[in-house]
Amino acid sequence: MTSYCIPDAAADLAAVAALLEIGERLGVSDLLDCQEPATVAEFAARAGTAEQPMASYLAALTAAGLAEQLAPDGSGAKFRGAPDIGEFRYAAGYLSWAIDANRPLLAHAREFFRDPATATVRHSRDGVRVAVSAAWIGSLGFYPGITAAVLARPPAKLVDLGAGAGGLLIRLLRELPESKGVALDINVAACEEARRAAAAAGMAGRLSVVACAIESLVADPSPIEGADLIHAGFVMHDLVASGAAPEVLATCRTILAPGGRVIVTDAVPNVPDERERRFSALFSYLHASFMNVQLPTEQEWIDLFAKAGFSDISAQPQRLPGGRLFIAVK
Numbered sequence: 646m647t648s649y650c651i652p653d654a655a656a657d658l659a660a661v662a663a664l665l666e667i668g669e670r671l672g673v674s675d676l677l678d679c680q681e682p683a684t685v686a687e688f689a690a691r692a693g694t695a696e697q698p699m700a701s702y703l704a705a706l707t708a709a710g711l712a713e714q715l716a717p718d719g720s721g722a723k724f725r726g727a728p729d730i731g732e733f734r735y736a737a738g739y740l741s742w743a744i745d746a747n748r749p750l751l752a753h754a755r756e757f758f759r760d761p762a763t764a765t766v767r768h769s770r771d772g773v774r775v776a777v778s779a780a781w782i783g784s785l786g787f788y789p790g791i792t793a794a795v796l797a798r799p800p801a802k803l804v805d806l807g808a809g810a811g812g813l814l815i816r817l818l819r820e821l822p823e824s825k826g827v828a829l830d831i832n833v834a835a836c837e838e839a840r841r842a843a844a845a846a847g848m849a850g851r852l853s854v855v856a857c858a859i860e861s862l863v864a865d866p867s868p869i870e871g872a873d874l875i876h877a878g879f880v881m882h883d884l885v886a887s888g889a890a891p892e893v894l895a896t897c898r899t900i901l902a903p904g905g906r907v908i909v910t911d912a913v914p915n916v917p918d919e920r921e922r923r924f925s926a927l928f929s930y931l932h933a934s935f936m937n938v939q940l941p942t943e944q945e946w947i948d949l950f951a952k953a954g955f956s957d958i959s960a961q962p963q964r965l966p967g968g969r970l971f972i973a974v975k
Contacts, residue, residue, distance in 0.1 A: 662737035664709055665730075666745070667702060669777055674734075675845065677706075677726035682715045685722050731784060738781025743927060746770060746778040750935040757935050765937070772832030776809030779879060786965035787910050788813055791876065794908055794972060796820060800874035804829065806859050807880030811839030815846050829855045829868055860889045866900050873902045878910040885949070886938040894953035894973075901975045907955065912967040914940040925967030946971055 668674050671692040676683050689699040703724045706712035711730055716723040727733075749768035750757060756764040791813065795803065799821055805814045808828035818826050828839045836856040843852040855868045859880060862869060869875060875897050884890040897907050914929040916922060932938040941949065943960050946969070950958045955973035963970055 658736055658740055660709060661711065661733045662740045664706055664711060665734055665737050665781075666741065668706075671699075671702075677712065677730060678734075680725055680728070682723040682725045684716075685724070688724070734781050735785040738778055738784070738786070739924060741781055742775075742778035746775040747931060747935075748774075750931060761935070761937070765935075772830075772835045773810065773838060776812075776830075776832070776835045776838070779809060780812040782965060783813060783878070787878070787963040787968050787970065788816060790961060790963050790970045791878075791908060791910060792817060792820065794970065795874060795876075798874075798906070800824060800872070802826070802872045803874040803876065804869045804872045806875065806877040807831075808839060808854075808878075809835045811842050811852065811854065813876075813878065814839075814852060815842055815848060818848055818851055819846070824851070826852045827855060827868060827872070828852060829857060829859065831856065831858045859884060859893060860887070863889070863892045863896050866896050869897070869900050872900065873905040874908065875901065875906075876908045876910070879912070881909050881911050882932065882938050882940055883936075885941055886936075890949060891953060894950065894955070898954050898975050903975060905975045907950070907973045907975075909946070909950075909971040909973075910963070911946070911969060911971070912940055912965075913943050913946070913969055914967070916967045921966035923966070928967055943969060 665674070668677060671694065673688050673691050676688060676691055685696050685700045685703060688703060689696045692699060700722070703712060703714070707714050707724065711727050711733060712724050713727055714722060714724050744751070747770060749770055753764055753768045756768070795817055801823070802825050803814070803817065804827045806829050808814055808830050809832070811828045814826045814828050818824060828836070830836050830839070833856050836854050839854045840849075843849050843854065857868065859877070881890060884893050894907065901907070912925070912928055914925070916925040929940055932940060947958050947960060950971065950973040955975060957974040959972050961970040961972075962968070
């Protein structure tokens with residue numbers, strides 16, 4: 646019997662990524678994740694499609710072991726996501742981020758090599774694709790660490806800078822029924838998706854979505870006023886590259902209540918550890934070569950918070966290769 650090897654794992658991951666991407670595009674991922682059985686008709690209604698193609702899709706998920714069929718065939722057939730669908734989506738997130746979210750960089754690599762400034766203007770990444778793939782990775786790669794840090798000292802109002810489609814903030818607000826949140830992102834499409842997701846989760850009254858650049862908070866911090874916790878997930882390195890990070894962090898510190906916290910989830914470059922080295926190398930290379938972002942080292946991150954006036958700064962490794970969770974207290 647042939648042993649399971651890297652090529653076999655690659656075939657599995659490619660299939661999982663494609664099948665789950667279809668579900669994401671159809672808008673039925675939440676139905677698969679909730680573990681509550683739903684009929685073909687309910688899946689089709691959520692996606693706005695006919696029942697027959699939805700039945701075929703759900704049958705494919707079941708054949709792949711990503712879903713379970715709990716009732717006989719027909720329009721009343723019921724399906725739910727497999728118990729380990731979250732682990733599969735987490736793994737597929739790396740492929741989705743590397744290939745799908747960064748497709749413009751890969752497809753136009755020659756242009757980036759020859760004239761990076763022009764290529765950067767011509768070939769920007771799709772903010773929604775970046776947000777979705779980040780949420781897939783984040784579900785197990787760094788959301789658990791953030792969640793534990795937030796719940797250790799529950800905030801009344803928390804802000805997520807660069808919130809994308811709002812997945813993390815919605816997850817946190819489910820755990821904090823008395824709290825309110827602000828999702829801030831420059832991408833208008835991602836903000837619209839965050840509003841839709843908040844409404845679907847019954848949180849439209851608790852979650853405000855603001856479409857603006859994080860840098861704009863230096864001149865107008867009103868969107869984050871009243872916050873006692875501010876999180877920034879994989880966006881602060883862009884502000885480091887642009888030179889805006891010191892002022893943004895100083896503004897965050899000023900606006901926070903005494904004892905308030907800034908939690909930054911981000912990455913450090915080229916981690917040599919065997920578990921982290923390959924994805925860390927790709928993440929570091931793409932950012933340095935295609936996005937003009939040199940990731941700070943762990944010590945450089947800590948120094949950045951200290952210069953902004955924060956104290957009690959800590960750094961915690963995450964499951965995401967190269968990922969670090971920085972906590973800075975006012």
